[in-house]
Amino acid sequence: METNTLLQIAKDFGSPVYVYNAEKMNSQYKRLTDAFSKVKQLRLNYAAKALSNISVLKLFNSLGAGLDTVSIQEVKLGLTAGFEPSKIIYTPNGVSLEEIETAAKLGVQINIDNLSILEQFGTKHPKVPVCIRINPHVMAGGNSNISVGHIDSKFGISIHQIPHILRIVENTKMNINGIHMHTGSDILDIDVFLYASEILFETAKNFENLEFIDFGSGFKVPYKAGDIETNIEELGTKLTKRFNQFCKEYGKELTLAFEPGKFLVSEAGYFLTKVNVVKQTTSTVFAQVDSG
């Protein structure tokens, strides 16, 4: 945004103040839908944790996005913002069975990431469609703190445990309607991402009633001018081709889902604060601001 516009906002509304640029969110959303325009059914679930401001949630709802949530509070916030329950996916990690049952009662898509809850939930509610979060064990991502695909990660069910998953599904007769992964936060190497996708496709073949495959997120955004970012257009071309081919093999048109957070909002936010005092000591100059 123009500096003058921002200064005017600070004058009109006072400081400190957060400013969000809906146009930028719009254009980022459009960049993604354009990159995947050749996919018949695309679904972008905005990851609420990136910025859970209710007006931002309403904006993404109005653009046609779904919502990716990781807590029951985010689920309720999404419903308050106007999202249809069916357009909310709930991907918790380590929460109680009761919380997942609460979410299921609200009608949102459940995404389960451990064998114990999968078995308990499937036994009690075999009719409720469930997505399964897989850990493909692919080391993607910018640093090890945000790479959630590695072998000792707490996220997802290991691909080495697929026989266990299949036994639970068979025993409970539960309905698996989606397969999901979210491998990390900074994907720069598209071939690594496509490699993880192959593991997801391979897993998907085990389930007959799928409606969607969710490739998570991890699009790298620039943090400063000239910084590197994920080449969305290249990813779109390559994954679309592979996804459409998979749908043919699978014998059904599936929905391709992503759940971007940072990509949609991180270049659309400003925090304006005013300098109260510039304080010069013998060694340092402090700019002391009104934002605490």
Ligand SMILES: *Cc1c(COP(=O)(O)O)cnc(C)c1O
């Ligand atoms: C954090 C998170 C996302 C969003 O990740 P970004 O890097 O912000 O796009 C998507 N899905 C899940 C399950 C997450 O935890």
